[in-house]
Amino acid sequence: MTLGLPGHLARESLSRALATAGHAAAFACLAVLLAVGVIMAVFGGDPDAWTGSALVVLMGVLLGFVARFPTVTPTVVYLVVGTGIVFALTVLIMGPESRLETSNNALLALPRIALLLVGGAGSGSVIAITWGALGYGLGEAAAFLGATLAGAVWSPNLAAATAFGILVLVRAFDGLSRRSDSRQQTGLHRASQQTRELAIRHDYELRATARLHDTALSHLVAIAAAGSGPVDERLRVGIRQDLGLIVGRDWAIDHAVGPASADVAERLSAEADSRKLDTGSMRSAWLRRRQAQATSLDDTTPILTYAFTAAANAGLKVRVTGDSAVLGVLGARRAAALDAAVAQCLINVARHAGVDEAELALGYGAGEVTVAVMDSGSGFDEREVPPDRIGLRTSIRARIEQEQGTVRLWSTKGIGTTVVLTVPEGGE
Template sequence: MRTVALPRDVAAAVVVSGLSSAMRTVALIGSLLTTVMIIDVVSAAGRLDGSIALALAPAIAMALLAALLLATPSVRTATLYLVGGGVAAAASVVALVTLADVGSDPFLLNRVATALPLVGALAGSARSGVRWTLAGMAVAYASLVGGWLALGELGPVGYGPLIVGLIALSGFGLLASVRHRAKQRIPEFLAVQRAVLIDERERELQRRAAAAVHDTVLADLAAVSHAPGVISDRMRAHIVKDLDAIARPTEPRRAGRHADVAPAPLAQALLDLADGYRWNGVTVQVSGAEEVTAEVPATILDALVGATRAALDNVAAHAGTARAELVIGQRDDAIAVLVVDAGHGFDPAAVGSDRLGLRESIHGRMRAIGGSARVWSGDEGTTVMLRVPITPAAASSASAGAGACAAPVTPAEERDRG
C-alpha cells in the first residue's frame, strides 16, 4: 500500500503548529492555576468578601483569552490575546497590591503576565513563533510597569515572563536551526529523483520527436523531391496530415517501469493539466502519476482536476514563483493530490467569505464529491492537499451528490485565490 509523504516544508509546519498548541495549552492551564493561587493568598489575608472577585477577574479574563486563542488561532485572536492580556496583567498588579496586600512580591504579581509570551506561531513557521513570542514578552513587561505606575510607584516586575519567553524562543529557535541545517546539508532526495525522471522523460521525448520527424516530414520531403511535376491532391492531403500530427502537443510523458502502460484517465488529465502551465510561466513537476491506476467516475475526475487547476492558478497569479510541484498518490481507499509551491504564503483564515477561489473552486468542489481539502501556508510557501475516497460506495454517493449540489464555477472564479 503506497502513501503520500508530506513535503518537508509541510512537515515542519505541522511540528511548529503542534508546539504552538502546546504553548497555548500551558497558558490556559497556568491562568487557571493562577486563580487558585490568588484565592489562597486572598484567603490568607482575610479578605474573603466582594474584593476577591476583583482580585480573580484578571486571571479569569486571561484564562478565557487563552482558551479563545487555543480554539481559534489567528492574527485577530492573537492580537486580542495580547491587548486584552496586557490590560488584565496591569489590572492584576493593581488588584493584588490594593486588595490582597501582597506587597512587592513579583512571583504572584506577574503570574497573569507570564502567560502572554505563550502566543505561539500563527503562520506555520518558527520565525512567526519568534516574532509573536517577542511581542508577548514586550506586552507582558509593559503591562507590569503600567500596573505599578497606576499605583503611583515603580515596583519589581520579576523574571517570570522573561523565563517563559526564553523557553519559547529556545523551542522555536531550535526548530528554525534544524530547518536551516536540513536545507543546507540534507539533499532533497525526492526533488533529485524527480529531476532524474524529468531528464529521462525529456530524452525520451527527443527520441520520439526525432522518430516522428524522420517518419513523416523527411519522408514527405523525399517523396516531393522525387515526384514528377505537380504533387497530387492525395499526396498534399497526406503531407497536411503529417504536419498536423507534428504540430499537435507531444504525447504525455511517462517513465519508469510503467513506460509501456497508459496512465489512468485521472492521471492522464492531471499530466495534461500540469503540462499546460508552462505556457503560463509556471513549471509544474509531477510525481506519482504512474502509480495512479484507479478508475473514478467523471464527476470525481472533473472535480479533482478543477480543484487542482484552481490551486495551480493561485500559484501562477499570487505565489510569485515560477515552479510548483504536483504530487499524486493512491491508497486502497483514496486518492490524494498535493500542490506545493515555495512562493509567497498567505493566511487562509483571513480570506474573505466573498472570495470564491478557496471557498468554492477548491473546498466546495471537494465537499461536493465527498472529499476534503486542506491548506497549509506560511513564509516558506503554500501546500494544498486534496483527498477523495475511491471505494465503490463512496464513489457512487459522490457521483450522486456531485450532480445534486455541485455548482458551476467560472474560470475567473478559479483564478480568484481569495
C-alpha cells in the first residue's frame, strides 16, 4: 500500500493519512457526544449535562491541538487529560439517577473511541498499535473507576473494543503490506542497478572494441601505404603512443579532440608535401582556414584531427566542402566520437573502395551536425558484409548511436559509397 510513491515518501504519507482519519473519527465521536449533552441540558433540564458538555469541549480542544502538533508530548497530555474526562463523564452518566444498566453503552463508548483513535496516530504500525492499546486500556480503566465510584455496574464496552480491533487490523495490514512493498522495491532497485551496470559494461565493451579496431587497422593501413623500407619516425612514434594508450588506464578516454596544435598542423603539412597530395585537399584547405580564422575561432573548437591524420597515413586525398568550425557546437566526447567514426569511414575507403580520393562534406542544421563521406569506388552490399566484420557495425554505427546520432549508408557496386553521419549538438 504505497500509493505509487517512492519508499521514503510512502511511509510518512500513509501514516499521516491514517492519523488524519483517526483524528476525523475522534472529532465525529466528540461532536455526537456534545450534541447529545446539549440536547439533554436544553430539553431535559439536566444541569449535569452542561458540565459533561464542557468536558467534551475541553477534550475536543486538546484533540485539535494534537491534530495541529502530532508529536509525542501533546498526545501524552491528551491521553492523560482524556482519561480524567472519561472518568468524570462516567460518574456523571452512571449516577444514581441514570437509567443505564451498565457502562457498556453508546454514550460512554464515544469518548473512549476518541481516546484510542488519537492514541493510534503513530508513525509506524507497531507504535500505532501500542498507542491504541494504551488509549483503550486507559479508557476502560477510567470507566471502571467511574462506574465503581458511582455505584454502577461496569462491563467492557463492545463498541470501544470493536473500534480498537479495527485499528489493530488496519495498522497490522498496513505494516505487512509496507514490508512486502519494501522487499519489492529492494528487488526493483537491485534490478535497476544491474541494468545500469550492464549498460555501462556494454558501453565500455563497445569502446574497447572500437578503439582496438581503429588503432590496429589505422596503423596497419599506414604501414602498408608507407611501402618498403624503414618505417617513418613520426609513424613509429604514433604507433608507440597509441599502444601505450591501449594498455594504459585511460584507454576509454577519447583523446582525438581539441584545437589544432602546432605538431598536428606540421604533421599534416609534412604528409601533404611528402605524398604530393592535392593542394585543394581537405588538409590543405583546413590549414588555410585555421590560419585565416585564427582570430574568430575559439581555441577549444574541435576538429577532425584523427580523421585527417588517418587519411594522410593511408595516402588518401580528401576534398572538402563546408567548414569544420561547425564541430564547435559539439561536446568534447561527442566530437571525438564523430572524429573517430569519420576516420574509420576514410580508412574503409582506402582499404576497400579501390580509389585514392574521397570527398568530405560538413554541415549544420536543425540542431544537428552532419558529416558525409563519399567515394566513387567499387561499392558494396551491406547485407553481404560478414558478421565478424566490426568496422562499420562497431567503429562507425555503434559509436555514433551511443551519442544519440544516426548513420545512413548508400552504396552501389561499381558506382561508389556515401556514408552520412549525423549527431545532435551539445553532449559531453
